[in-house]
Amino acid sequence: MGKGADTKQAIVERAMGVASLVGLEGLSIGALSKTLGLSKSGLFAHFQSKETLQIEVLRAAEMYFIQRVVRPAIAEPRGLPRVRALFERWLGWSERQLPGGCIFVAAATEYDDRPGPVREVLVQAQRDWIETLARAASIARDEGHFRPDVDPRQFAFELNAFTLSAHYFHRLLAAPDSAALARRAFDNLVTRASTHP
Amino acid sequence: MGKGADTKQAIVERAMGVASLVGLEGLSIGALSKTLGLSKSGLFAHFQSKETLQIEVLRAAEMYFIQRVVRPAIAEPRGLPRVRALFERWLGWSERQLPGGCIFVAAATEYDDRPGPVREVLVQAQRDWIETLARAASIARDEGHFRPDVDPRQFAFELNAFTLSAHYFHRLLAAPDSAALARRAFDNLVTRASTHP
Numbered sequence: 001m002g003k004g005a006d007t008k009q010a011i012v013e014r015a016m017g018v019a020s021l022v023g024l025e026g027l028s029i030g031a032l033s034k035t036l037g038l039s040k041s042g043l044f045a046h047f048q049s050k051e052t053l054q055i056e057v058l059r060a061a062e063m064y065f066i067q068r069v070v071r072p073a074i075a076e077p078r079g080l081p082r083v084r085a086l087f088e089r090w091l092g093w094s095e096r097q098l099p100g101g102c103i104f105v106a107a108a109t110e111y112d113d114r115p116g117p118v119r120e121v122l123v124q125a126q127r128d129w130i131e132t133l134a135r136a137a138s139i140a141r142d143e144g145h146f147r148p149d150v151d152p153r154q155f156a157f158e159l160n161a162f163t164l165s166a167h168y169f170h171r172l173l174a175a176p177d178s179a180a181l182a183r184r185a186f187d188n189l190v191t192r193a194s195t196h197p
Numbered sequence: 198m199g200k201g202a203d204t205k206q207a208i209v210e211r212a213m214g215v216a217s218l219v220g221l222e223g224l225s226i227g228a229l230s231k232t233l234g235l236s237k238s239g240l241f242a243h244f245q246s247k248e249t250l251q252i253e254v255l256r257a258a259e260m261y262f263i264q265r266v267v268r269p270a271i272a273e274p275r276g277l278p279r280v281r282a283l284f285e286r287w288l289g290w291s292e293r294q295l296p297g298g299c300i301f302v303a304a305a306t307e308y309d310d311r312p313g314p315v316r317e318v319l320v321q322a323q324r325d326w327i328e329t330l331a332r333a334a335s336i337a338r339d340e341g342h343f344r345p346d347v348d349p350r351q352f353a354f355e356l357n358a359f360t361l362s363a364h365y366f367h368r369l370l371a372a373p374d375s376a377a378l379a380r381r382a383f384d385n386l387v388t389r390a391s392t393h394p
Contacts, residue, residue, distance in 0.1 A: 021310045023222075099310075106306040112368035113218045113297045127370060157378040158385070161362030165354055168361060171309035173324060181354040188355070192389060 008046045011036065012060045015053065019061075020100030023110050024054045024118065054118045061103045062125045069093050070132055079143035080190065083136045083159075087186050090163050091179060095170070104129075105167045130156050137193070146193045158189050205243045208233065209257045212250065216258075217297030220307050221251045221315065251315045258300045259322045266290050267329055276340035277387065280333045280356075284383050287360050288376060292367070301326075302364045327353050334390070343390045355386050 014036055019027050028050055033040040047053040069092075073085035094102040104126065111119040133156035140146040146155075166182035169175040211233055216224050225247055230237040244250040266289075270282035291299040301323065308316040330353035337343040343352075363379035366372040 023220075023307065025220075025222075101309070106309075108365055108369045109303040109306050110220065112303075112364075123369060123371075126365075130370070153374075154378060154381055154385075157362055157366065158359070158382050160365070161358035161382065162355070164361035164365060165358030167309075168305055168323075168357070169354065172305045172320060173327070174320075177350075181351060184351055185355050185358065188351075188389060192385060 004046075008056075009060075011038070011043070011046060012056050015057050016061055016064075016103060017099050019054075019057050020098035020103045020106065022100075024057065024103075024107050025110055025114075027054055027057065029053060051116070051118060055121055057103075058107065058118065058121050058125070062121075064097065065093065065104070065125075065129075068097065070129075073136075079140040079145040080194075083133075083140050083190070084186075086133060086136055087159060087162070091166060091182060094163070094167055095179070101167055101171045102163075105164060130160060133159050140193070144195060147195050150193045155189070155193060159186070162186055162189070201243075205253075206257075208235070208240070208243060209253050212254050213258055213261075213300060214296050216251075216254050217295035217300045217303065219297075221254065221300075221304050222307055222311075224251055224254065226250065248313070248315060252318055254300075255304065255315065255318050255322070261294065262290065262301070262322075262326075265294065270333075276337040277342040277391075280330075280337050280387070281383075283330060283333055284356060284360070288363060288379060291360070291364055292376070298364055298368045299360075302361060327357060330356050337390070341392060344392050347390045352386070352390060356383070359383055359386070 134152040137152040137155035169178035331349040334349040334352035366375035
């Protein structure tokens with residue numbers, strides 16, 4: 001990778017932190033150049049447009065998310081350990097990875113009514129995440145950790161719900177018990193799904 | 198109420214619809230004057246600043262939410278019927294009230310890292326909502342509909358989670374089964390909390 005690619009990568013990483021705080025829509029090239037202390041023309045040379053920048057940030061965030069949440073979780077034993085790792089690693093990601101918490105949670109409401117290429121990249125990433133959760137639940141069923149009547153998509157909906165509510169209690173309400181509430185919700189969900197509660 | 202107040206009220210209502218789509222931060226007086234076909238100076242006469250406009254929209258949305266979700270639900274019999282009405286009315290509110298779905302869900306991630314008066318109004322409204330859910334769960338426990346060991350705050354966290362995930366599946370993923378998933382999640386939660394599942 002040449003110097004240009006390194007610089008671009010460094011800008012995308014810092015832009016990701018900014019976007020976690022102000023939203024992807026707040027990532028104008030002008031505002032970013034001020035925040036990062038870089039020239040506007042330099043940023044334009046790398047990204048051409050705000051939309052390109054937003055898509056690069058989203059793609060980079062997805063790559064990080066896969067590296068730090070999905071892949072290590074998938075390396076856990078099949079079944080419940082893997083399901084639990086996905087949830088725990090999501091909590092860790094949202095609490096520690098970026099200053100404004102999970103960038104996808106913020107982007108989800110920013111782009112739900114904003115059609116276009118940024119939304120398409122986001123929706124695909126989020127469908128993949130729900131699919132990853134459902135597949136993990138399905139494997140837990142195959143392994144006999146979960147009951148045969150557990151619906152993987154329903155399980156994914158409920159697990160995803162607890163990540164969203166954890167983000168809301170933590171970042172909006174500043175509730176000190178947000179992680180405890182999220183873990184107990186997860187345990188309740190798993191107990192209900194399990195063959196041997 | 199004089200003509201000025203009527204006009205202001207009409208502007209706030211239309212601004213609420215716009216905010217549900219583009220976010221409260223998208224409510225600049227300039228952009229709104231274009232969208233609503235009103236003069237910028239006319240809007241300024243009513244609101245003075247973007248922040249005043251955002252706060253008025255948020256307060257109006259809270260008033261609607263109380264009128265259409267909280268008050269009719271509280272009129273239901275104490276206990277489980279009231280808990281169920283809060284959830285069902287939230288779904289109806291998010292699906293039908295505003296073009297972009299629940300304005301509070303969008304505002305939650307917009308303002309979680311944006312300190313100031315808009316955030317304070319939002320946080321108070323959202324704390325009240327969680328408190329309303331917890332109180333309804335606590336009454337269901339007193340009425341013997343829920344088990345004595347049900348934790349009202351935990352119940353509120355999980356019910357709130359299902360509203361957030363319903364919004365995400367419906368508006369971002371455009372999943373046709375979003376309401377069905379949300380209702381089944383709610384039923385699972387209630388079954389677990391109930392004395393007689």
